[in-house]
Amino acid sequence: MRQENIKNLTLEELEGALRDMGEPKYRGRQIFKWIYEKGPEDFNSMTNLPKALADELSRRFTLNSFQGVEKHLSADGTIKLVFKLDDNKYVETVIISSGRRSTICISTQVGCRFGCVFCASGMDGFQRDLTTAEMLDQILYAKFCLNQNLTNYVFMGMGEPLDNYDNLIRAIKVMNHEDGLEIGARRITISTCGIIPAIKKLKTINTQINLSISLHAGTNKLRDKIMPINKTYSLNPLIDAVNDYAKASNRIITIEYILIKSLNDSIADANALTGISRKLRAKVNIIPYSPVPGVSLSPPLKKAVEKFVNRLTESGVNVTIRISKGKDINAACGQLAGKRDEI
Numbered sequence: 001m002r003q004e005n006i007k008n009l010t011l012e013e014l015e016g017a018l019r020d021m022g023e024p025k026y027r028g029r030q031i032f033k034w035i036y037e038k039g040p041e042d043f044n045s046m047t048n049l050p051k052a053l054a055d056e057l058s059r060r061f062t063l064n065s066f067q068g069v070e071k072h073l074s075a076d077g078t079i080k081l082v083f084k085l086d087d088n089k090y091v092e093t094v095i096i097s098s099g100r101r102s103t104i105c106i107s108t109q110v111g112c113r114f115g116c117v118f119c120a121s122g123m124d125g126f127q128r129d130l131t132t133a134e135m136l137d138q139i140l141y142a143k144f145c146l147n148q149n150l151t152n153y154v155f156m157g158m159g160e161p162l163d164n165y166d167n168l169i170r171a172i173k174v175m176n177h178e179d180g181l182e183i184g185a186r187r188i189t190i191s192t193c194g195i196i197p198a199i200k201k202l203k204t205i206n207t208q209i210n211l212s213i214s215l216h217a218g219t220n221k222l223r224d225k226i227m228p229i230n231k232t233y234s235l236n237p238l239i240d241a242v243n244d245y246a247k248a249s250n251r252i253i254t255i256e257y258i259l260i261k262s263l264n265d266s267i268a269d270a271n272a273l274t275g276i277s278r279k280l281r282a283k284v285n286i287i288p289y290s291p292v293p294g295v296s297l298s299p300p301l302k303k304a305v306e307k308f309v310n311r312l313t314e315s316g317v318n319v320t321i322r323i324s325k326g327k328d329i330n331a332a333c334g335q336l337a338g339k340r341d342e343i
């Protein structure tokens with residue numbers, strides 16, 4: 001029998017599983033709390049449990065999603081973690097620190113089915129969704145094995161988070177829970193290429209999670225060309241869905257825009273982006289493109305970045321230039337590909 005990772009279970013499910021094992025209800029909460037407060041590596045280290053129960057839990061469940069971890073440190077302090085999963089696939093997690101802020105960029109899938117032309121994660125297509133436990137274990141590894149004091153949690157690593165909606169929401173519930181990781185919704189961000197039905201669904205769960213839209217083009221013509229998802233979910237309905245989410249969540253939307261030389265960096269492109277930013281009352285992050293091996297796109301010229309950003313600023317858009325960190329270890333935006341050699 002293949003053991004299930006206990007972190008795939010919500011508190012209610014864990015209580016149910018313990019009840020089925022003949023244990024009192026409080027046991028579920030006790031175990032849940034211990035897992036997320038102390039990050040145990042095995043059930044026998046849970047000293048608040050009777051030994052017989054710890055042994056039984058070890059027979060039924062596992063506590064670890066990864067076979068191995070490799071750590072890469074960038075000259076700018078960015079950390080990239082490459083995790084080897086149980087089925088020998090790889091995912092990557094990035095931790096970016098700046099001042100008192102420490103942001104973890106969490107992966108949600110191995111590969112990605114959406115094939116944006118500038119992105120390494122989608123180059124080999126979709127392989128599989130990550131489980132809830134595999135998402136949570138990226139955070140737990142950073143917290144307990146690297147002693148990182150994380151302040152922000154962004155689902156912006158490999159894969160499209162809203163394409164793995166159920167596992168994502170389960171992970172967020174555990175992150176949010178007062179007996180789980182106790183992370184406020186406002187410190188969590190989901191980044192999406194624009195899956196409208198999932199954005200509508202997210203609105204119904206009544207949350208204050210931040211939503212970030214990977215836009216990268218301000219017209220359907222260009223977006224169709226560089227982000228194939230746009231052929232299914234085009235700009236106008238996307239803007240409507242995002243606006244509805246912004247109103248329901250009372251959060252400011254972020255637009256991510258990777259600036260690529262001679263592709264989306266003209267003044268006309270800046271004007272199109274301005275129009276959308278205004279409709280969404282969104283803040284805009286401009287991210288100069290970081291080269292991806294095998295992709296024939298180039299970073300924008302410094303002058304083009306300045307002109308582009310000036311045009312947005314003149315139009316009253318709240319814009320920030322985000323210089324991607326971790327380029328020397330292929331950890332920058334769009335560069336996460338998953339490792340292919342053995343750890």
Ligand code: SF4
Nearest residue numbers: 112114115116119122
């Ligand atoms: S940008 Fe996001 S949606 Fe597009 S291919 Fe990369 S991971 Fe997938």
